[in-house]
Amino acid sequence: xxxxxxxxxxxxxxxxxxxxxxxxxxxxxxxxxxxxxxxxxxxxxxxxxxxxxxxxxxxxxxxxxxxxxxxxxxxxxxxxxxxxxxxxxxxxxxxxxxxxxxxxxxxxxxxxxxxxxxxxxxxxxxxxxxxxxxxxxxxxxxxxxxxxxxxxxxxxx
Amino acid sequence: xxxxxxxxxxxxxxxxxxxxxxxxxxxxxxxxxxxxxxxxxxxxxxxxxxxxxxxxxxxxxxxxxxxxxxxxxxxxxxxxxxxxxxxxxxxxxxxxxxxxxxxxxxxxxxxxxxxxxxxxxxxxxxxxxxxxxxxxxxxxxxxxxxxxxxxxxxxxxxxxxxxxxxxxxxxxxxxxxxxxxxxxxxxxxxxxx
Numbered sequence: 001x002x003x004x005x006x007x008x009x010x011x012x013x014x015x016x017x018x019x020x021x022x023x024x025x026x027x028x029x030x031x032x033x034x035x036x037x038x039x040x041x042x043x044x045x046x047x048x049x050x051x052x053x054x055x056x057x058x059x060x061x062x063x064x065x066x067x068x069x070x071x072x073x074x075x076x077x078x079x080x081x082x083x084x085x086x087x088x089x090x091x092x093x094x095x096x097x098x099x100x101x102x103x104x105x106x107x108x109x110x111x112x113x114x115x116x117x118x119x120x121x122x123x124x125x126x127x128x129x130x131x132x133x134x135x136x137x138x139x140x141x142x143x144x145x146x147x148x149x150x151x152x153x154x155x156x157x
Numbered sequence: 158x159x160x161x162x163x164x165x166x167x168x169x170x171x172x173x174x175x176x177x178x179x180x181x182x183x184x185x186x187x188x189x190x191x192x193x194x195x196x197x198x199x200x201x202x203x204x205x206x207x208x209x210x211x212x213x214x215x216x217x218x219x220x221x222x223x224x225x226x227x228x229x230x231x232x233x234x235x236x237x238x239x240x241x242x243x244x245x246x247x248x249x250x251x252x253x254x255x256x257x258x259x260x261x262x263x264x265x266x267x268x269x270x271x272x273x274x275x276x277x278x279x280x281x282x283x284x285x286x287x288x289x290x291x292x293x294x295x296x297x298x299x300x301x302x303x304x305x306x307x308x309x310x311x312x313x314x315x316x317x318x319x320x321x322x323x324x325x326x327x328x329x330x331x332x333x334x335x336x337x338x339x340x341x342x343x344x345x346x347x348x349x350x
Contacts, residue, residue, distance in 0.1 A: 016172065023175035027182060034186035048291040052298040056191040118191060121287050128283035130290075134346070138201050147291055148193040154292045 043068035049152030068122030223284025243300035
């Protein structure tokens with residue numbers, strides 16, 4: 001009688017040796033394509049849409065002014081009125097002058113003329129506060145501004 | 158002699174370490190590229206200095222009230238019609254006396270051109286919503302860009318948008334400059350009422 005050997009089919013496990021390589025590849029991809037988050041947002045911002053937009057170049061020459069209603073966790077304390085955030089904290093409108101001076105000191109003297117202030121504003125905000133900010137910026141001789149927007153069709157109602 | 162056997166370093170945890178790093182970068186970084194509408198604010202006026210006088214026919218007045226309604230040159234206009242109205246004002250194809258004047262200017266590459274003396278003035282109310290304001294800004298910019306497109310196609314056989322997109326190509330930045338000089342984008346943001 002022939003002896004039937006029960007063939008043990010031991011499937012070889014999938015090699016995970018290349019897993020680190022794959023993950024490292026992903027890691028490098030993200031390291032190259034992203035930038036470090038600089039501030040913790042304390043205001044909720046949904047940017048408006050626009051079609052005629054231009055890219056903001058020279059990231060180091062751009063300073064941000066955030067305007068919007070406070071985030072959910074702070075709503076009870078502060079109410080829904082839109083507020084302005086500079087760097088990491090809420091600020092009053094008259095602090096913009098100081099902010100402009102301190103941002104100017106950070107960059108090279110030769111490039112002060114190229115410095116841009118980018119306004120990141122929520123769609124729900126009324127223009128009153130924006131006008132005040134623009135007046136303060138004019139006062140501080142910071143004339144290059146950018147209205148930060150997303151790419152998308154504008155609703156033409 | 159006993160041969161010493163190499164003990165291999167266990168690389169099994171390498172993946173875990175890499176994952177940890179990956180997740181750290183995913184959390185602490187942002188990917189959004191900043192885009193937006195670039196504008197230049199008017200410089201602060203020195204009190205003794207009078208603002209330059211501009212003829213009324215050269216100014217395109219756009220008013221925006223707190224109910225987000227548009228008043229263009231004294232007439233109520235829908236946002237969807239703003240682009241066409243603005244284009245007609247800037248280009249003034251029939252050279253009407255009520256629309257802006259033209260001056261002859263020497264522009265590099267293009268030669269002598271008639272350049273419109275137009276200026277767009279946008280005034281908003283404190284109660285205007287930001288979304289509408291941006292929409293209006295966008296429509297005004299679109300009007301300028303469409304006219305620039307037309308001119309660029311006529312002169313260089315390529316729309317202005319394409320030139321800006323490929324501005325690194327040789328010769329393109331001079332072309333962009335010429336178009337910008339021929340149709341200057343002048344949007345003035347007046348102080349709110």
